Amino acid sequence: MTTHGGFEPVFCTVVPPHVLDRLARNDDPALSGPARRTILRDSELRALRQVNTEYGLLAAPAAKAPSDQPLRTIYDAEHGTSLPGTEVRAEGQDPGRDATVNRAYSGLGATFDLYLKGYRRHSIDGDGLALDATVHYDEGYNNAFWNGEQMVFGDGDGEIFVDFTNSIDVIGHELTHGVTQYTANLTYNGQPGALNESMSDVFGSLIKQYSLGQTAAEADWLIGAGLLAPAVTGTALRSMKAPGTAYDDDVLGKDPQPATMDEYVRTGRDNGGVHINSGIPNHAFYLAATALGGYAWEKAGQIWYDVLTGGELGERAFFTDFAKLTVKAARERFGSGGEELQAVEKAWEQVGVRIL
Amino acid sequence: MRIQVSRTGGFAGIERRAEVDTTGRPDAPEWHALAEQAVTAGRGAPSAGVPDGFSYEITVDGRTVYAADPRLTPEQRELISRVLKEGA
Ligand SMILES: [Zn+2]
Numbered sequence: 001m002t003t004h005g006g007f008e009p010v011f012c013t014v015v016p017p018h019v020l021d022r023l024a025r026n027d028d029p030a031l032s033g034p035a036r037r038t039i040l041r042d043s044e045l046r047a048l049r050q051v052n053t054e055y056g057l058l059a060a061p062a063a064k065a066p067s068d069q070p071l072r073t074i075y076d077a078e079h080g081t082s083l084p085g086t087e088v089r090a091e092g093q094d095p096g097r098d099a100t101v102n103r104a105y106s107g108l109g110a111t112f113d114l115y116l117k118g119y120r121r122h123s124i125d126g127d128g129l130a131l132d133a134t135v136h137y138d139e140g141y142n143n144a145f146w147n148g149e150q151m152v153f154g155d156g157d158g159e160i161f162v163d164f165t166n167s168i169d170v171i172g173h174e175l176t177h178g179v180t181q182y183t184a185n186l187t188y189n190g191q192p193g194a195l196n197e198s199m200s201d202v203f204g205s206l207i208k209q210y211s212l213g214q215t216a217a218e219a220d221w222l223i224g225a226g227l228l229a230p231a232v233t234g235t236a237l238r239s240m241k242a243p244g245t246a247y248d249d250d251v252l253g254k255d256p257q258p259a260t261m262d263e264y265v266r267t268g269r270d271n272g273g274v275h276i277n278s279g280i281p282n283h284a285f286y287l288a289a290t291a292l293g294g295y296a297w298e299k300a301g302q303i304w305y306d307v308l309t310g311g312e313l314g315e316r317a318f319f320t321d322f323a324k325l326t327v328k329a330a331r332e333r334f335g336s337g338g339e340e341l342q343a344v345e346k347a348w349e350q351v352g353v354r355i356l
Numbered sequence: 357m358r359i360q361v362s363r364t365g366g367f368a369g370i371e372r373r374a375e376v377d378t379t380g381r382p383d384a385p386e387w388h389a390l391a392e393q394a395v396t397a398g399r400g401a402p403s404a405g406v407p408d409g410f411s412y413e414i415t416v417d418g419r420t421v422y423a424a425d426p427r428l429t430p431e432q433r434e435l436i437s438r439v440l441k442e443g444a
Contacts, residue, residue, distance in 0.1 A: 081433065083426065139437075143366045145408035147426055161368075170367065177407040188404055196407065224368070237368050252370060271404065271411070275369025 066128030070112035074101050075134040077152075084150060085134045100165050104133045104153060107171030110211040114172070114203070115179070118210065118297045119305050124178035126309075131175070135165060144170055146177035159229055160252060166226045167236075172207030173200040173223065184313040191318040193274035198281035199308055205240060206297045216289045216296040222246065240286040243279030259283045261319075261352030280351050281319060287347035288326075292340060299340055303329045323348040323355045357384070359391050360415040361439040367408045374443030390438075391416045393431035398423050412436055 070091065076098075077085035088101050095102045108131045115121040123129040132150035141154025144164040151174040153164040164170055177200050180186055186196035201223050209219045223246075224237035234247020234255070243257035257279030258264055264280065267273045289300035306329040307313055313325055326344050334340035348355050362373040378384040394414055398421025405411050405424035412423045414435065423432050 081426065081428075142368070143408065143410060143425070145367065145406055145410075145425065147406045147409070152426065164367070173367070174408065188407055200407070256369075269364045269371060270369050271365060275365070275367075 066122035066126075068116060068122070070109055070123065071128065071130040072105055072108045072112075073130065073132050074104050074108075075132065076101065077134050077137040079136055079139050079155075081138050083134055083137075083147065083152065084132055085136075098135075100135045100153070100155070100163055103163075103165040103168075104135050104151075104171065107165060107168050108133060108151075108175065110168060111172045111175045111207050114207045114210040114297060118206075118301065119309075121179075121305075121309075124175055125182045129178075129182075133171075144174055146174045146181075148181065151175065156227070156229070160232060161227055162229055164227065167208075167224050168211060169201075169204035169208040169223055169225075170227065171204075173204030176200040176203040179203070180308065183309045184307075184317070185315050186313070186317065187315050188271055188274060190272035190274075191277070192314075192316050193271050194277040195281055195317060195319065195322050197274045197278035198285070199304070201238060201240060201278060201282050202285045202301070202304055206301050209295070210297055215294055216300075217293060219296065221286055238275075238279065238282070240279075240282040243283050257282075259351065280353065281322065284323070284347040284351045284353065287350055288343045291343040291346065299334070300343070302333060303340065303344060306333060319353045320355065323353045327355055357388055357391060358415075358417055359387065359435070359439055359443075360413075361436050361443070362413040362415075363410050363436070363440065364413075365405065365409060365411045372440060374440050376439050376443040390431055390435045394423075394429070394435040395419065395421050397429040397432060 072091045073087060074089040075085040076088045077083065088098065089096060089105055095105070112123060112131065115123070123131065133153065134150060135153045137152045137154050140157035142157055142161045144151065144153045151171070156162040156164060177196070180196050180199050186192040186199070188196055204223060205219065205221060221241035222236035222239055225235060227237060228234050228247065232247065232252055233249040234252065236246045238255070238257060239246045243259040244255050246255040248254045256265065256276050258277065259279055260283070261280060265273050265276045267276070270276060285300060285304060289296035292299045303326050307322065307325040310325070310329065313322060327341065330338070330341040330344045345355065357378045358375060359378065360373065360375040362371065364371050376387065378387045381387065395416050398414055400421065402411060402422045403424055406426070409425040412432070414421050414423065414432070428436070
């Protein structure tokens with residue numbers, strides 16, 4: 001393209017189209033060139049304007065920052081299985097008589113709080129996504145899950161499990177599946193699946209610790225404490241402090257979680273043991289957090305969060321890939337001479353995950 | 357007819373299995389109809405399902421199909437819950 005001493009003549013749109021058209025056909029490139037470029041530019045602008053009109057972009061204000069307040073809605077499945085069910089509590093409404101609804105509502109709030117205040121994350125997608133949960137799903141339903149869009153909680157059968165909203169870490173666990181889905185999107189199978197499960201346990205536990213104001217030394221490091229019916233011999237569903245010791249019961253069997261790679265369980269069940277082998281990264285987090293002391297969400301939690309959301313963790317990451325990234329994140333955030341780096345390296349070494 | 361159900365996964369990751377033999381049962385025709393519908397709607401291979409969702413294996417007279425929460429047909433849901441409740 002020729003330049004004219006830095007000045008590029010462009011015919012504005014005030015030049016009538018038929019004149020521009022004639023100029024564009026002129027034999028003199030000094031006249032036809034700018035005219036042609038003007039026609040091209042105008043057609044591009046027209047196309048852009050059309051796109052903007054069609055998608056309502058012109059009318060939209062400049063990108064709005066997401067709110068620092070959650071947007072929660074609790075639904076009641078009334079013991080059926082269609083989702084989401086009947087709306088029973090919207091954001092800002094006072095507590096009602098149903099304790100399950102109230103627990104779900106405040107559990108969502110506590111989760112939103114830790115992500116916002118601990119990590120400046122606005123909701124699970126980082127952009128203020130509305131938080132929806134359905135309670136009283138099915139009859140005596142012994143489970144809680146994340147369906148890709150919302151949380152679902154059963155009441156438990158009363159024999160093995162009670163209401164799944166009883167444990168705040170279960171609520172945090174389910175919502176963290178949403179965070180993972182929007183970030184590293186770890187495949188829910190085998191080692192990446194166990195990492196996905198471990199992220200949910202780690203941040204589920206941190207949400208409980210944050211809402212109770214507990215330090216790493218004060219925390220129980222249990223997942224699902226208060227979920228087992230009184231007749232069951234056990235304290236919780238999983239223990240990050242001592243994987244494999246949460247329950248040992250006639251009906252339920254024994255907690256199958258390993259704490260180290262030596263005991264890694266190879267199985268095709270449970271999506272390749274995602275709820276079993278998560279014990280290994282869970283325990284590594286516990287070791288790093290307790291070695292560092294203080295509030296676990298501030299240092300160990302920050303490092304884990306950096307890896308989960310940093311964009312380098314692959315969807316099919318193995319324990320060792322994750323471990324390496326935590327070492328890198330510890331160094332980047334807290335420096336190479338810091339106790340954080342040492343604590344993280346030692347934690348992985350203790351559970352037998354190689355980072356070399 | 358031998359109907360076996362195994363449930364894996366779930367938040368707790370605890371496995372459950374049970375079976376019902378309908379031989380000689382007065383309600384056998386009802387079980388057969390339910391089992392047939394549940395199997396017809398099943399998948400030939402396990403699918404990933406949703407995080408913490410239960411996965412099910414339904415085996416009727418040696419033929420196995422797979423299903424996962426929350427996408428169960430009403431018949432699958434009914435059969436699974438009856439087998440896990442009544443079966444041994
Ligand atoms: Zn989970």
